[in-house]
Amino acid sequence: MAFDDPDAIPDDALLVLFANGDRAAAAALTARLGPRVLSQAWRMLGDRAEAEDVTQDAMMRLWKIAPEWRQGEAKVSTWLYRVTANLCTDRLRRRRGGTQDIEDVPEPADPGEPADEQLQQRARLDALQLALDALPERQKQAVILRHLEGFGNPEIAEIMEISTEAVESLTARGKRALTRLLAGKRDELGYQDD
Amino acid sequence: MTDGKKDDLFPEAALEALFDEARGAQDLRLPDDLTARILADAEQAASGREAPPRAPRRRAGWGAFLASIGGIPALAGLAAATVAGIWIGVTPPDAVQNGMQAFMGTASSEELFELYVVDSADGYGFDEGEG
Numbered sequence: 001m002a003f004d005d006p007d008a009i010p011d012d013a014l015l016v017l018f019a020n021g022d023r024a025a026a027a028a029l030t031a032r033l034g035p036r037v038l039s040q041a042w043r044m045l046g047d048r049a050e051a052e053d054v055t056q057d058a059m060m061r062l063w064k065i066a067p068e069w070r071q072g073e074a075k076v077s078t079w080l081y082r083v084t085a086n087l088c089t090d091r092l093r094r095r096r097g098g099t100q101d102i103e104d105v106p107e108p109a110d111p112g113e114p115a116d117e118q119l120q121q122r123a124r125l126d127a128l129q130l131a132l133d134a135l136p137e138r139q140k141q142a143v144i145l146r147h148l149e150g151f152g153n154p155e156i157a158e159i160m161e162i163s164t165e166a167v168e169s170l171t172a173r174g175k176r177a178l179t180r181l182l183a184g185k186r187d188e189l190g191y192q193d194d
Numbered sequence: 195m196t197d198g199k200k201d202d203l204f205p206e207a208a209l210e211a212l213f214d215e216a217r218g219a220q221d222l223r224l225p226d227d228l229t230a231r232i233l234a235d236a237e238q239a240a241s242g243r244e245a246p247p248r249a250p251r252r253r254a255g256w257g258a259f260l261a262s263i264g265g266i267p268a269l270a271g272l273a274a275a276t277v278a279g280i281w282i283g284v285t286p287p288d289a290v291q292n293g294m295q296a297f298m299g300t301a302s303s304e305e306l307f308e309l310y311v312v313d314s315a316d317g318y319g320f321d322e323g324e325g
Binding site: 018019021023026027030031034035036038039052055056059060063064066067121124125128147148150175178179180181182183184185186189191 | 212219225
């Protein structure tokens with residue numbers, strides 16, 4: 001079946017089209033959902049190659065479940081982000097014990113030297129990633145979904161299969177922990193006192 | 195901020211600015227090779243579903259017989275009917291016996307029995323009187 005504007009078709013309808021043999025629907029779903037899956041996995045794992053593997057794995061699970069998908073029962077994106085979160089959690093558990101200490105973050109460029117803004121930004125983002133990696137797993141996941149991926153609390157609750165109150169608690173504790181982990185790095189990271 | 199001394203914490207405003215920066219720096223494109231791998235998986239999954247259904251296995255012997263009568267439940271029914279038939283034949287209920295007597299014109303079950311039983315050993319039986 002051909003369609004003129006894939007963007008106008010809901011995710012679950014695209015999935016049903018794919019299950020019925022429409023290969024273009026797979027391309028549309030990949031373009032629509034893949035980048036966010038990769039981003040989520042990258043932030044959770046802090047490793048690009050592993051994040052790509054997780055993305056491929058998560059999408060493969062989507063292709064496999066397509067024939068059994070019941071339209072209207074669940075959001076495809078929420079289901080996929082939950083699968084991604086679980087795959088990341090599995091990998092994090094397997095590699096547990098090998099985390100880098102926040103104190104090992106390379107010192108950012110000295111702000112007194114001629115500023116290389118790109119390097120400075122890279123240092124800030126690396127510091128954030130390492131601080132995230134130091135958080136307990138569920139706090140990290142909630143903070144990433146809320147503050148970096150921009151999901152609302154109800155959707156995060158569905159993805160993590162917990163209540164919205166639990167999401168609020170996790171994100172609040174996660175942010176408090178980040179402010180402790182990044183303490184003392186404000187000037188180094190280029191954030192001046194107000 | 196409620197816990198810890200102010201100087202021991204990264205300012206919340208700076209943390210929000212860091213989140214904003216991280217969101218802005220996000221590359222929202224999939225690398226071409228990853229896209230190709232994902233679509234190859236999709237193709238493989240779709241092809242697997244479209245494979246022609248395997249031909250049903252042919253049944254032979256006992257399986258074929260069982261299938262022809264309708265499976266195990268039918269076999270159980272057949273066995274029950276067989277046992278009931280034998281039982282009725284050996285010890286016929288009065289209604290059956292009377293009906294047969296009226297139909298065949300015989301007087302007793304012994305006579306009825308003789309109608310059906312051929313004594314193939316007639317004349318060759320053992321007689322206690324014979325030496």
